[in-house]
Amino acid sequence: MEWYREIEGVLSDLPPTSKRPPSSSSSSSPQNSVVHLAQVRPQDAGSYLCRANNSHSVDQVVIQLVVYVPLHVQVSPPTQIVDVGRSTSLRCLVSGSPIHSLVWLKDGVPLAELENGPSSSPRFEVGPREVLKLVRVQPDDAGMYQCLASNDFTTGQDSSQIRLGSVLPELVYRFSEQTIQPGPSVSLKCTAVGNPPPQFTWTLDGFALPESERFLVGQYVTIHDHVISHVNITQARDEDGGLYACQARNAMGIALHTARLNIYGPPFVRPVPPIKGVAGKNLQIQCPISGYPIESISWER
Template identity: 50%
Template sequence: MYQCLAKNDEDSTQAAAQVDLGDSAPVLDYRFISQTLQPGPSVSLKCIASGAPTPHVSWSLDGFPLPQVDRLVVGQYVGVGGSVVSHVNITGVRTEDGGAYACTAVNRAGSTAHQARLNVYVTNSGSSAGPAYVRPMSVVTAVAGEQLAVSCPAAGYPLAQLTWSRDGRTLPVTARQKVYENGTLVITRVEKSRDGGSYTCTAQDKHGRTHSATATVQVLECHVIAVPPKLSIFTFRRDLALGERVYEACTVIGGDKPVQVTWTKDGVPVKSIEGVQVRNLDQLTTFLVIDHLSPRHAGNYTCTATNDAASAQHTSALNVNGKLLVS
């Protein structure tokens, strides 16, 4: 954290900036492509990601975790130059393996993702073939007041139709619901009392065969979590002399509003100390002002910022060297 402070006989001002070194968001150096296959062969999907620190790569299928089957194996290793090589190997691909595969690379500097479809034809015969198939779905969490989008994890190519239903009624049944041709169900402005429950997706292939699976939608109440405040760093000059004027700023450089800023000296509010004032520039910046420095002003001064999430504080010692100023 770098702070610049400028003063003259009339006033002072300051600014702060933070410099982060070394971190870079992930970048995908290699992405797998969309494929359309007959059942039977083995398939490998690969993503290569780089970044600092080394990113972690995860996989999903139609927005859900990958199925736990012996034919599907996920591998990952760090290659030359620090890049992460991650792959999904599928042995003897089947109709049920089709869908939208996605790899996501994440580190503390950010994230990036890539998605492409693996289409596997439906047929009438063959041990590795099969009709349309909808994979089991885990519990889907929605937040009240926000939008929910759920992809139907259907496999089989080509599919004639994808539909969603609830309590035996084909969706949509309200203006807040919409079902797209690719099988995505979207509900806007989710309501806990009306939208929670079981939703069934049904896939139909070109031969008229159908398969269904049900997802449970759990709606959570919306609770906004405030971001704690963050303060700039201030330091009193070490050569302060008796009679000098002190003007020091405390600025809230991060966190959610509203925020309250207070000053104390050795645990006591500064408003009770003679010759000490606090002046507010705005809601986020306050100045500690001492017009005529005296020995009683020596001590530890603390600036505290408080919002709905937490409090943050910074303390700096003020020392008086005992020399009188000569005008």
């Protein structure tokens, strides 16, 4: 029996030390029936030819050796801060072989299965050399990105975190105008996102809310970094009506929403504190009036 290895299309005889008879074989077993490869290496992969002959004939078989090397995955950079609207990229470096598949995931979900993944949005681009590019990053793009490489016997993975840089406040929920009778309790709510997380302030007709135990202002942050603020008014009275405003502010800017709360009742004008104006600048003064309906408002000086 003879063993050969094909290297670049040329058959080369294997060294004698790599051939041996089976340990369980008898003295009549064919010599060189087994090839022994000590500490298999990736470069040992390829085609091996076993040829047997006797006085009658010659026969041979080609054996393909595939060497699996444990996969090791590294995603770079491991973490980065990206401003909304900017683009960035991640690179997945894989060592080991063979690599049968390579998949990108976000927070454990394949990108192709996300609502804003490659199947529905051009903002995710998987390029050559296992590079994932995020075009015009949006708030929902923050999270953990995983690169998963696999073959029939082993898998490897690594992850990278993308955090958002500074983001202008954005109101994702706003209370609407209401018209009610006096008596029931009322809740007004606004929800905002932004980075740093915005802080809310509430006003009524442009002034601070009345100092009353019937007014309760609260704010909290959800696990999704949504900042929720509310004003709860217990046993609403006709003088509680007016133009309510929620304002979300962070270091990047302001988001503002206003809507009226109309409460049936006679007209009522709240006291107005002194107002300061700057010469040469525009000034707008809101009349702090409640009651509903209001037929007319007049100003005098």
